[in-house]
Amino acid sequence: MDDELHILHRDQRLVAIAKPAGLLVHRTQLDAQEERAALQLLRDQLGQPVWPVHRLDKGTSGVLLFALDADMASLAGQAFDRGEVRKRYLALVRGWPAEDAGQIDHPLARDPEKPSAGQPLLEARTAWQVLARAEWPLATDPRFATSRYALLELRPETGRRHQIRRHLKHIAHPIVGDATHGKGPLNRAVAAHLGLQRLWLHALELQIRHPESGEALVLSASPGPEWSGLQGLAIVLQSITRSTRPEA
Structure with missing residues (x-):
């Protein structure tokens, strides 16, 4: 993996990168x-903290924002906490949703690493839309000779940990490659078919009003x-890809 990160935006106080999958x-x-x-x-890379x-x-790959002080x-973190930041994601999921769009309104426990029982449930909402459907000649279930997948656009309206991954599991359309919330046999079959193993989740866009200048950053x-x-x-x-050209 190349250590040179792709910078999407930089000013005196903020910098955004395109984080590759597999990088902490x-x-x-x-x-x-x-x-x-x-x-x-x-x-x-920048020579500064x-x-x-x-x-x-x-x-997860995609837009990741850092501050320079x-x-x-x-x-900027307070803007996230107040729900003022808009985010769009892409995900490849198992199966074809019955509808073309919808909203998942399902409370989530604060810490997904612990049992949900005994934890307070926090409101969590994710809007989703099907962008495309595909059927591959890949047998991940002995009852079927093919398997179905959908490309979704997702807009989380709250910011709970692993929210998108947990919500898609909740509606029985887990993200392909999700080792925690997905299906192991399916993940392994798709990885072998594609010759690539990864979590098929990408942070496509982030919209935030610059805390200093007030400029709307997309x-x-x-x-x-x-x-x-x-x-x-x-x-x-x-x-x-054509509609998501980097700003800088």
Whole structure:
């Protein structure tokens, strides 16, 4: 993996990158054997300290925002906490949803790493829309010779941990490659079919009002080239890529 991070936006106080899948945001004891992380790579690339404003899971690719000082990290983080930041994601999921669009309104426990019983449930909402459907000659169930997948656009309206992944599991359309909330046999079959194993979740766009200037920032990251290899979905993904040109 190239250590040079792709910068989407940079000003005096904020910088956004296109995080590749498989890269931690920062080092953590939960993944102690992994030494590479976006925070340290970006710090070394810019030659100055950086502060993460929000998080993406290690397996998720896409727009990731950092601040260049602690005060801006606090101000921008408050915008996330107040629900003022708009986000769009892409996900490849198992199966075909019965509808073309909908909203998942399903409360979630605060900590997904612990049993839900005994934890307070927090409101959580995710709007979704089907962008394309595909059927591959891949048998992941002995009853069927093919398997169905859908490309979804998702707009989380709240910011709970693993919200999109947990919500899609809740409606029985888990994200392909999700080792925690998905289906192991399906994930392995798709990885072998594609020759690539990853969490098929991408942070496509982030909209935030700059805490200092008030400017409306629209930060977008095109899906990586691996997405264009998804059979039956290429035309839609090409259109998405053309519409998400980086700002800088």
